[in-house]
Amino acid sequence: MMLVGNLFIGIAVSLLRLSNFGTDPCSTMNLGLSGFLHVSFGIYQLLFNLILLIIVFIFVRHTIGMGTIVNMVGIGFFSDFFLYGYYKLFGSTPLFMTRSIFLVIAILFVAMGVALYMTSDLGIAPYDALPLIIQKLSHDKIPFALARMITDVLAVALGFSFGAVVGVATVIIAFGTGPLVQYFRKHLAEALLQMK
Template sequence: MKKIKIMYSLIGTILIASAVTFFRLASLGTDPYTTFNLGFSMLFNMDFGIFLMYSSLLMLIYVYFVNRALIGIGTLFNIFLVGNLSDVFVSLITNMFGTFEGLFIRIIISVVGILFLSMGAALYIEAKEGVAPYDAMPIILSEKSGLSYRLSRVIIDVSITIIGFSLGAGLGVNTIITAFFLGPFIQFFREIFYKDLNTKELRYSAKE
């Protein structure tokens, strides 16, 4: 069962990297955390993937002291794979297909990105093999304040969107949608994956 959870965590991370890639290619705004990191990477003239690792490592220190149970192999997957995979995916796709100019295809890419991001985050959160330091923030806020996960996520997402925008990152329809609705979307898929993982765990236990 441990291997299955690690696999789910890795798949979730790849889905998130793909989602970030789609947002960047669509040029209709990115998710809040990507907006935040794009703003700082522009400020310091750094590659997106490199700055993402730095910001995640700083948040990791905070999570370690507040709730280290949220740290695991999934945390490492997210820190070291999401930004770098996204940079690779963007480079490969633009070299093969160029930029996407048509509004219709950009909307389709954006919708897929939102779906992948929600599913990916939900998948590795419910795998309980560690989450990204940023994704730990609304969980910690929810635990400390008593607020729902949905509301805690919205508060965090909107706050860092404002920071990213103030640093020069662009806003778009994807940014607004994910800032206010990503929390509910993730919670929706968390409930689905929770049932799926529990079913698999029961079957695995029965075999033993």
């Protein structure tokens, strides 16, 4: 579940990049900064996650597991590989209709991927642990939901200021995937865990 979930997230990030309608807040920030620094998305994301991992280790080390490593190493490189393969096969930017289909598939894959990898309880991505750190440092004065909103808004603002595309996908993923993730957790991830 953890591996398939992260694979779905990697495909989703690739499709979001191809759709050009924006990406999730963390990818928006990383795409903006990697583009500014002229470094591949995969390499930048790995370096950024290594720095975050040190902070996570200090404050909420219980959130680190095999899923943390797979997420922080795999997503960026898989996304770069998928994009490279797409442009090698098809050569051109997809048409608006194709981009719209990619957007819908990406949103479903993000929700399924997050549901699978988080329900497996094998660790979370360093970025996903940041709200827990904020909550802990504030002594629960800042609840998790508000802390997550703060990190997402800052990530989008930073990415946008460095030239990343912010669009409808960014808004949908930041505010609208919660119910979908919950649906897939209940009807897919938890159902898989209960299977013998």
